[in-house]
Amino acid sequence: MGTDIRHTPLHDVHTRLGAKFTDFAGWQMPLRYTGDVAEHTAVRSCAGLFDLTHMGEIVLSGPQAGQALDYALVGHASAIGVGRARYTMICADDGGILDDLIVYRTGEQEYLVVANASNAALVAGELVDRAEDFDTEVRDASADYALIAVQGPKATGILAPLTPTDLATVKYYASYPTTVAGRPALLARTGYTGEDGFELFVAPGDAEAVWAAVAASDDIIPCGLSCRDTLRLEAGMPLYGNELTAELTPYAAGLGRVVKLDKPSDFVGRAALAKASAETPARKLVGLVTESRRSPRHGYPVVDPADGARIGEITSGAPSPTLGHPVAMAYVDADRAVPGSALAVDIRGTITPVDVVELPFYRRSS
């Protein structure tokens, strides 16, 4: 990691709000403002405002932008309608996951790829290399965007007076070029919290004005990355580095549906992924719950309660603020991955009973 820590254009705003910061993927980001639980609860019951400017944005434009992405990613980017978005992945030749992405088709010949902060440089580099033989320009546009997320059941009501776009017409996983608080914005109905909400891509110089306009609502509080992690965990959403790694294929992660083996063109990782699609993974990603007050955490062994044999590993775990007990995701041996199975986790030396449950732990009422 470089010695220069990067600040988002909202850094002064966060400082004035009394944020506690954390260094994440080379950025100094707000970890929390008031408290993790209050922020988590606000997103579930009302709304939360996030600065996600650390996310990477890569823009592909040109006649073959879609074909380039079809080759570079496991999804079928050229089949995405203009204005729509897809969750997808970029894999290595061996099928290992390099990152999970959201691809927005922002024009007939233009796409916006959003990568995780920790992988942004790698993804941008891979896209440049993989697009070499296509008639498209690939540009790391991360510095052109601030990303502000408005998440929660009241997100629509808060944003509606600030934009001319009729939010009722903005579908889930769709994006619109519009204005928010009079500033140009790409408004997308996407998020990582398990709630309805929007992500606003704006120019860095407009970030403070857009943030202030949204924050003026009484129904929203600023939220840090700490609660974002418990929100996505409750919603059963994978996190790169925890549930997704270069050692796993999308099939091994239970996300084989994102791989479009039947798309007409070749793509990086195709042969390895075709093989993986026909195999039964040795382990499966499951949800675990426990009545213990101590929470399973990343890296803890999942064990057989009968003999203590190691049968898996926790990828993410935390006390769930919404449910009031710890929840965790884990890879466990496929024959033990059945919902209802009684397993155990070694929590710092104490063998603690857990039950396998269906993911997600939390689903919003529609």
Next chain:
Amino acid sequence: MSTIPDNLRYSAEHEWVAVTDGIARIGITEFAAESLGDIVYVQLPEEGESVTAGEPCGELESTKSVSDLFSPVTGEVVDVNPAAADNPAAINDDPFGEGWLFTVRVDGDPDGLLDADEYAALIKEGE
């Protein structure tokens, strides 16, 4: 900047200690509470248990992470704070007051502790 009361003494593991008549009252500092985030579960030593300065004697679990609780002094646990165990939010809300954790009978004046200035310097160093 977190509060560091002048009348308390501190351990390098971010506990505070107040000794009155041979009884040391112990809690975690505001700095520690803020670093942990919302504490949702606390495991404290039991009454009568012997604790040793610098040794783990419990756990503090927040949504974000789990940390060992170290005893800043050596002696026998006299009392634990049921309010902190039942409502760990009290530790975040009032770490030096309502959120105290346990008391220990100490033999003489505990050594190896920092005064407020030394503890402030320690926090500053870590930043």
